[in-house]
Amino acid sequence: MDTMRERFVSTMSRLLDEDPRLAVVLAVIGHESFREVERRHPHRVIDVGIREQLLVGAGGGIALTGMRPIVHTFASFLVERPFEQVKLDFGHQGVGGVLVSAGGSYDWPAGGFTHMSPGDVALLDTLDGWTVHVPGHPDEAEALLRLAAKGDDRVYVRLSAQTNVRALPVTGAGFLTVREGNHGAVVAVGPMLDNVLAATEGLDTTVLYAPTVRPFDGAALRRAVGDTGAAEAVIVEPYLAGTSTAAADEALADVPHRVLGLGVGRRELRKYGEMDEHLTAHGLDVRSLRARVSGFLTGVA
Template sequence: MDTMRERFAAVTSQLLDEDPRLAVVLAEIGMDGFTGAARRHPDRVVNVGIREQLMIGVGGGLALTGMRPVVHTFAAFLVERPFEQVKLDFGHQGTGGVLVSAGASHDWPAGGYTHMSPGDVALLDTLDGWTVHVPGHPEEAEALLRRAAGAGNDKVYVRLSLQSNQAPQPVNGAGFLTVRQGSPGAPVVVAVGPLLDNVRTGTEGLDVTLLYATTVRPFDAAALRAAVAGPTADVVLVEPYLAGTSTAAVNEALADVPHRVLALGTGRKELRRYGEPHEHIAAHGLDPASLRSSVTAFTGG
């Protein structure tokens, strides 16, 4: 199976052939995936070099001319380093584009903390109007990328990961899916993107309703409310980025329902040993055994 990032390069190269409005902006990273597309469309595959702020500025400038820019690099260099440009060149200017990240929380531990960005979605949450997709499988990544590229003037962030679920779900960018239905009033577990398999394994045999989220902004409040069948609610959030990123969205969705929230995700403490991705997943309590322990302790079994 190809990775989400490999699928991104293949799909976006195809879309460049089909849509003259599309342009790709890179800062060296990822350029190898667009070698053929750059030969076919030298004016619409732009490599600015190792200048991430300029990369965002070029994307915003292309959007002002009516183009649909797709901007790609590691999340730390796409969201954190040029955040002011994201805020101004897209938000303040009223333009749209597609930011596609790789790396994110702990996909490449050997790169160290400079190449990790567990707070990317939380940071974008400080801005208005961003749609955020977090696919859990290359097939889902393709569907969400095609949706994002074809949007009119929307601001879209697509967060790709090396971690992937075994099988894709029929996502369309419109809300959460119900993967497992618990009894009336059962706790609701919201699994985001590539953590679905770990959550599904970790909660096997437990009486919970399991929702799957690949589009986390806007947050599907209606699906969460529909899953809550009792006068009170226990909600467990399992996110592959900073723990608690969506807690405020849950609280807003259930403002009139007495509820508790357990927020699981990447912790704030920096893990200074490189290790491997699966070791970081376990260290943050996102492996199946740790998830089961956390959920049962929170819900009382």
């Protein structure tokens, strides 16, 4: 199976052939993968060099001409470093575009903390009007990239080396019910689904799958937890723990409720390790999730 990033390259290469409105904007990273399509469309594959603020600013400028920029690099260089340009050159100017990140929270531990971005979605939450997709499989990534490329809005697609075994049908809106139960709900975001399903096996709780987290599907969460007693929800995200708890609280504001946000901790892990070791260190492995979910939800055993 190809990776999400490889699928990004193949999908965008085809879309550049199909849609003259699209342009891919890069900052060295990923340029080699687009060499072939660049020969066919030399003015629509743009490498600005290692200048991430310019990367996003150029994307905003391209959008002002009526084109649809697809801006790509590591999440830490796409959202964190040029955040002012994301805020002003897209949001303040009122133009749309697609930011496509790689690297996730800890996909390449050897790159160190400079190449990790567990706070990217939380940071985008400070801005208005961004749709955020977090696919859990390359097939889902392709579907969401195609959807994003066709639109005119502001979209962030968060690609990761972590994947689920199988893809689910994604539409770019709403959560999917993967398992039904009678005691609360666990929302698994993107590549967290397989571990959540394994961790909740045999527990009497509903599992929702969220490949799109913004807008947050509060209606689906509300239906899953029900209207009687104290509503309980656990949100398992592959980035900063608690990023979506405020959205869940808002969805459940008129009923007594408890929400537990699980994800990447704030403490910086200063050893490289491997990706699976980072998952375990943040309590996102199957064993840790089982203990944390069953310890929080009442009546699930």
